[in-house]
Amino acid sequence: MTLLGRVDREQVHGPRDHEPQDLRTLQIELPQPSKPGANYVPFVRTGNLVFLTGQLSQWNGERRFIGKLGREFGIAEGQQAARLCALNLIAQLRAALDGDLDRVVRCVRVAGFVNSEPTFLSHSQVINGASDLFVEVFGEAGRHSRMAVGVSALPYDVAVEVEAVFEVR
Amino acid sequence: MTLLGRVDREQVHGPRDHEPQDLRTLQIELPQPSKPGANYVPFVRTGNLVFLTGQLSQWNGERRFIGKLGREFGIAEGQQAARLCALNLIAQLRAALDGDLDRVVRCVRVAGFVNSEPTFLSHSQVINGASDLFVEVFGEAGRHSRMAVGVSALPYDVAVEVEAVFEVR
Amino acid sequence: MTLLGRVDREQVHGPRDHEPQDLRTLQIELPQPSKPGANYVPFVRTGNLVFLTGQLSQWNGERRFIGKLGREFGIAEGQQAARLCALNLIAQLRAALDGDLDRVVRCVRVAGFVNSEPTFLSHSQVINGASDLFVEVFGEAGRHSRMAVGVSALPYDVAVEVEAVFEVR
Numbered sequence: 001m002t003l004l005g006r007v008d009r010e011q012v013h014g015p016r017d018h019e020p021q022d023l024r025t026l027q028i029e030l031p032q033p034s035k036p037g038a039n040y041v042p043f044v045r046t047g048n049l050v051f052l053t054g055q056l057s058q059w060n061g062e063r064r065f066i067g068k069l070g071r072e073f074g075i076a077e078g079q080q081a082a083r084l085c086a087l088n089l090i091a092q093l094r095a096a097l098d099g100d101l102d103r104v105v106r107c108v109r110v111a112g113f114v115n116s117e118p119t120f121l122s123h124s125q126v127i128n129g130a131s132d133l134f135v136e137v138f139g140e141a142g143r144h145s146r147m148a149v150g151v152s153a154l155p156y157d158v159a160v161e162v163e164a165v166f167e168v169r
Numbered sequence: 170m171t172l173l174g175r176v177d178r179e180q181v182h183g184p185r186d187h188e189p190q191d192l193r194t195l196q197i198e199l200p201q202p203s204k205p206g207a208n209y210v211p212f213v214r215t216g217n218l219v220f221l222t223g224q225l226s227q228w229n230g231e232r233r234f235i236g237k238l239g240r241e242f243g244i245a246e247g248q249q250a251a252r253l254c255a256l257n258l259i260a261q262l263r264a265a266l267d268g269d270l271d272r273v274v275r276c277v278r279v280a281g282f283v284n285s286e287p288t289f290l291s292h293s294q295v296i297n298g299a300s301d302l303f304v305e306v307f308g309e310a311g312r313h314s315r316m317a318v319g320v321s322a323l324p325y326d327v328a329v330e331v332e333a334v335f336e337v338r
Numbered sequence: 339m340t341l342l343g344r345v346d347r348e349q350v351h352g353p354r355d356h357e358p359q360d361l362r363t364l365q366i367e368l369p370q371p372s373k374p375g376a377n378y379v380p381f382v383r384t385g386n387l388v389f390l391t392g393q394l395s396q397w398n399g400e401r402r403f404i405g406k407l408g409r410e411f412g413i414a415e416g417q418q419a420a421r422l423c424a425l426n427l428i429a430q431l432r433a434a435l436d437g438d439l440d441r442v443v444r445c446v447r448v449a450g451f452v453n454s455e456p457t458f459l460s461h462s463q464v465i466n467g468a469s470d471l472f473v474e475v476f477g478e479a480g481r482h483s484r485m486a487v488g489v490s491a492l493p494y495d496v497a498v499e500v501e502a503v504f505e506v507r
Binding site: 116117124147150165 | 205
């Protein structure tokens, strides 16, 4: 199937279920994917899986949402922070796929870490900010297995960190 | 091999090492697998791996063991909570395999998150409640790689969350 | 390719990029890989992936760096603790590969959990202690996707726990 061009593929298989929406149509802008400053990389592909490095809530390298859920931030702001993490994950994924997000088969796993007070209990709702974006961009193929927990601290005191695994072609 | 019925398979390969025990024989009852209320799914299969969404300590959707290890709960209760998470994981896995747990090749990875006071240090013993169940049900095939950590909070203040990856046929 | 000896392999493919350095040349000594005392195992291989159990900062089973970052320990000590975790991961990986680390294709994912005060924010720098070792031993093949978070407690109050996935041949 990798030998078929896109037109041929659609002739053979009909329209694909998992066609990602054009990011421009969705009016979604991706940040510049950040480059790690240490001995790790933003993504590793092994077989059909791409493991993405955990992304912080930042835009073009400038950290946003500095502080804790249940203290500085409420659920709505946490969701924005999680969405920002997911935008960075998609930016890294696009780089991993040489710019072609059509090669995404599906989102496999999302792990969300919420920088939160022990009294804050809405980690699931916060990480929905990331989950919703994946479905907005990839449709049904954006649905994933997931875990969400609260942690006592995140690097640079950002509010949210999200890690993900995608299956690609 | 997927074309062979069970009898034929045993004739060809001999009795399988990893035959899961019949849950009824083990007197193990599984909860109803919960349906996520957001943009994620309980499991994703990619290749021969099934990634399962992190399960909370609950029974048929009713949360149990609300509170922290080292405060409301001791090790024994934490183990029951972890076992409950594992029962939910098996329930989701059974749904992923169309009801046929015989298709489990092995448990690959278990990640245990314990809602605990900073002074509580027995996370490994707590997560044994999940590990023991996997071996009870799947025998040697239930042994897995594992990580266990303490976190400052979990969704809805449940005591334990456990995530898992299985290899299936 | 598995039928080829090392010399033949180099004749066919040229010198490999990812040849791990000889540990003796690097003057790196590995600890004895620990044996889990419960119903889990140090590693699981599935397909070409090896999932390694999260390793604590210890040497030959004797726990080291007991305490929290931001209280008992600073960044430099945390990096030594993370390096110790990584040495244990490599020891387990070597056991998984029957002693032959040449069979490592690459490090896929590293997850670092730092036992830290809520005020400590340098988790990335601490986990560099593990990342740097993987690159020291495996060269470019040691670079990995990564996540790093702070947690309120780790088993036995060790300072760092690191989990990893490798691709092998």
